[in-house]
Amino acid sequence: MSYDVQEKMIPSGELASNCMIGGDPKNPPLLLLHGAGPGASAMSNWAQCAPILAKDFYVIAPDAIGFGQSEMPKEIPTKIARWMGYRVEQIKGLLNELGVEKTHVIGNSMGGALALQSVIEMPDRFDKCMLMGAIGAPFTKSASLARMMSFYDDPRLARYRELIESFVYDPSVFEDLEVVMKDRFDKAMDPKIRPIQEIMFKAMNEDMDKLIIPAPVLNRMEHEWAIVHGRQDRVVPLETSLYFIEHLKRAELHILDRCGHWAQTQRWDGMYPIIMSHFLGKELRC
Numbered sequence: 001m002s003y004d005v006q007e008k009m010i011p012s013g014e015l016a017s018n019c020m021i022g023g024d025p026k027n028p029p030l031l032l033l034h035g036a037g038p039g040a041s042a043m044s045n046w047a048q049c050a051p052i053l054a055k056d057f058y059v060i061a062p063d064a065i066g067f068g069q070s071e072m073p074k075e076i077p078t079k080i081a082r083w084m085g086y087r088v089e090q091i092k093g094l095l096n097e098l099g100v101e102k103t104h105v106i107g108n109s110m111g112g113a114l115a116l117q118s119v120i121e122m123p124d125r126f127d128k129c130m131l132m133g134a135i136g137a138p139f140t141k142s143a144s145l146a147r148m149m150s151f152y153d154d155p156r157l158a159r160y161r162e163l164i165e166s167f168v169y170d171p172s173v174f175e176d177l178e179v180v181m182k183d184r185f186d187k188a189m190d191p192k193i194r195p196i197q198e199i200m201f202k203a204m205n206e207d208m209d210k211l212i213i214p215a216p217v218l219n220r221m222e223h224e225w226a227i228v229h230g231r232q233d234r235v236v237p238l239e240t241s242l243y244f245i246e247h248l249k250r251a252e253l254h255i256l257d258r259c260g261h262w263a264q265t266q267r268w269d270g271m272y273p274i275i276m277s278h279f280l281g282k283e284l285r286c
Helices: 042-046 078-098 110-120 145-149 156-165 178-186 194-213 216-219 239-247 270-279
Strands: 004-010 017-022 029-033 058-061 105-108 126-132 224-229 253-257
Touching: 004 078, 004 110, 017 078, 029 042, 029 078, 029 110, 029 194, 042 058, 042 178, 058 078, 078 110, 078 194, 105 110, 110 194, 126 270, 145 156, 145 194, 156 178, 216 239, 224 239, 224 270, 239 253, 253 270
Parallel strands: 029 058, 029 105, 105 126, 126 224, 224 253
Antiparallel strands: 004 017, 017 058
């Protein structure tokens, strides 16, 4: 069963956020933080699962600053740390505007680094947490990630298709992959977004190590974490999750077979039970 999820512009501090909102506000809040990639947005990451999660959660899924339809800074940052600072302030403002005192959170890829930084800066605003193919750990940059970061050096549709296919374990069984790819490509090439993302991805490519959370900082975190990783993730390697499980003292690792970078779309049969067990204590069989 799925529930209605709507996109709304919501004040969130200095900049307004385009946000997917769904479910009963009386349900436990669940903040969904999407990954990066040219043309990425909350809708491109969470459209399939947000309506299902809205049955049991109050779902909040913003377009991170720099992506989608959320407002852009007047002065475009040239450093990735400043982009992340805007996004942490965005989350704080969004939770304040919605009257959410404390929320669960799932962070995918770049959204994982954002989840970690947000919990570090605002520990009292977060309950249980989940990372999914997350950056924020030391790792060897994969060829797929390097090609994604340099997309705007040669921004053609055929090349973008190759990049999106590298995100999944088996493109032939990914429902609507062509639709997802074309939608994200169109957003990446939007004249209002492209110049900003060219600057942002250059900064990310040069300074990704600035997003690494040092081990002593992770050691001090008291929140419960579920760490999820696709065994065949060709974008962010499994070594990142092994780093998190080593240094987060209240964490469990879940490795999903036949799964690339997008566990929420490729292995929902595995992801959904983990979500329900970790956040709500419900044991499901899919």
